[in-house]
Amino acid sequence: MRSSMPAPDRPTVALVSLGCPKNLVDSERMLANLALAGFIVTDEPDGADLAVVNTCAFINLARQESDAFLDDLEALKRAGRLGRIVVAGCMAQRYGRRLLERHPGVDAIAGLAERDALADVCRAALARSKRAATVVRVGGHAAAPPDDRVRLRLTPRHYAYLRISEGCDNRCAYCTIPEIRGPLRSKPPRQVLAEAEELVADGARELVLVGQDTTAYGRDLGGETLAGLLARLRREAGADWIRLLYAHPASFSDDVIAELARGLPLVPYVDLPLQHADDAVLRSMGRRVTRAQVEALIARLRHAVPGLAIRTSFIVGYPGETDAAFEGLLEFIGKVRFDHVGVFVYSREDGTRAADLPDQVPEGLRRRRWDRLMRLADRLGCEAAGRRVGEVLQVRVDGPAHGHKGFVAARHAGQAPEIDSVVLVAEGAAGPGNAMAKPGDEAAVRITGADGMDLVGEVAAQGAPPRGIEFGGRDQ
Numbered sequence: 001m002r003s004s005m006p007a008p009d010r011p012t013v014a015l016v017s018l019g020c021p022k023n024l025v026d027s028e029r030m031l032a033n034l035a036l037a038g039f040i041v042t043d044e045p046d047g048a049d050l051a052v053v054n055t056c057a058f059i060n061l062a063r064q065e066s067d068a069f070l071d072d073l074e075a076l077k078r079a080g081r082l083g084r085i086v087v088a089g090c091m092a093q094r095y096g097r098r099l100l101e102r103h104p105g106v107d108a109i110a111g112l113a114e115r116d117a118l119a120d121v122c123r124a125a126l127a128r129s130k131r132a133a134t135v136v137r138v139g140g141h142a143a144a145p146p147d148d149r150v151r152l153r154l155t156p157r158h159y160a161y162l163r164i165s166e167g168c169d170n171r172c173a174y175c176t177i178p179e180i181r182g183p184l185r186s187k188p189p190r191q192v193l194a195e196a197e198e199l200v201a202d203g204a205r206e207l208v209l210v211g212q213d214t215t216a217y218g219r220d221l222g223g224e225t226l227a228g229l230l231a232r233l234r235r236e237a238g239a240d241w242i243r244l245l246y247a248h249p250a251s252f253s254d255d256v257i258a259e260l261a262r263g264l265p266l267v268p269y270v271d272l273p274l275q276h277a278d279d280a281v282l283r284s285m286g287r288r289v290t291r292a293q294v295e296a297l298i299a300r301l302r303h304a305v306p307g308l309a310i311r312t313s314f315i316v317g318y319p320g321e322t323d324a325a326f327e328g329l330l331e332f333i334g335k336v337r338f339d340h341v342g343v344f345v346y347s348r349e350d351g352t353r354a355a356d357l358p359d360q361v362p363e364g365l366r367r368r369r370w371d372r373l374m375r376l377a378d379r380l381g382c383e384a385a386g387r388r389v390g391e392v393l394q395v396r397v398d399g400p401a402h403g404h405k406g407f408v409a410a411r412h413a414g415q416a417p418e419i420d421s422v423v424l425v426a427e428g429a430a431g432p433g434n435a436m437a438k439p440g441d442e443a444a445v446r447i448t449g450a451d452g453m454d455l456v457g458e459v460a461a462q463g464a465p466p467r468g469i470e471f472g473g474r475d476q
Helices: 021-036 060-076 091-103 113-126 177-181 189-202 227-235 254-261 279-285 291-304 323-337 361-387
Strands: 012-017 041-044 048-055 084-090 107-110 135-137 161-162 208-210 241-244 266-271 309-316 339-347 390-400 407-411 422-427 429-431 434-438 442-450 454-459
Touching: 012 084, 012 279, 012 434, 021 084, 021 113, 021 161, 021 208, 041 442, 048 060, 048 091, 048 113, 048 161, 060 084, 084 091, 091 107, 091 113, 091 177, 091 241, 107 113, 113 135, 135 442, 161 189, 177 279, 254 291, 279 339, 291 390, 291 407, 309 323, 309 361, 323 361, 361 442, 390 422, 390 454, 422 442
Parallel strands: 012 041, 012 048, 048 084, 084 107, 107 135, 161 208, 208 241, 241 266, 266 309, 309 339, 422 454
Antiparallel strands: 390 407, 390 442, 407 422, 429 434, 442 454
């Protein structure tokens, strides 16, 4: 069997990246480090000397996905078609050696602080004999935020994720992130700018800013702020589009709104996870805002940034969520009409304050509430898409449109990669001087219809007057 064979001089390694864009940034650094250390990178674990899984452990559903991948890899290993297995990332950090209770076939476990030493961990795993103890390198959190320069990117070349901070200080009652990722550590502006310039030089025209809480940026640096960083990125990064994700409503300052109002390269888009709209639930969650404050923030944003697209997310079934609180959430969503909505079923996480609260909502009721909210969000999203027909939008192609043969998936400025709806354009469609075929291609597209929440369009004639050309529409 492969697992008993000596490691080759240049072993092959396959990496599976799970979870959020922050994890993806880590995976891109891992791949670059492995390649520079002499490993041959492959996208297929079957037949590889080693497989690395960069895991997610945020909620139970994410852990189930990670467990399923590890189950499959252990089956490959038992069949002699995979040499060694390394678990990295958030599950490794949170559970350490306890992972072996479910996954005895794992050869090494590497915590978050071991990201840049992953090649050493992998070589130790390859050298491990059958009877030797599993390699476990899980320690505390690094004092400094990670340096994400030199990445083997997994996104299409024209966009990239730019992490501006690591960790979180919010301590929301339901969340394990501070335990897993540690306290807030903001990158100094010069480091963020250096990473941005490297990504742009590598072909990225869109930078998507990520962190556990981007609006907290700079609190630990003394005098630095997100607004100041955005101003520097606007002047110095050289990107066409800069997009802000993971903004906390309690710390969304007027200075940041003013930066968004200045226009491109900051796109008129913000990801604003709200989690709920009932004051009692928000207070229990530790969100530090009320519904009235959230509504006032959204009003200020929409007044300052015409055509602003807002993505948000909600948690249903949180402990103590009454029928009235849930109905109020539905009413809130119908009133505000967000551009993009994500919904999570509350996950009871060991070690969080919410796990010990009374009035836990039964799982069946949580699921039913999720279904009702999703149906409302889908209906509002489809209605909003229908109202875009006739507009001309500037879009960029991300790649083939899965499930839509003959079409490419493109995005306008009001759509974030991987999580939002898309603009479907016929592959190879051409207007005078415009072709839409490969990732990064750009053109003005006239919206001719809608497919659910996705828009359908055709390349507009050159010189067609743009209406809403850089904006993700709003419904009020």
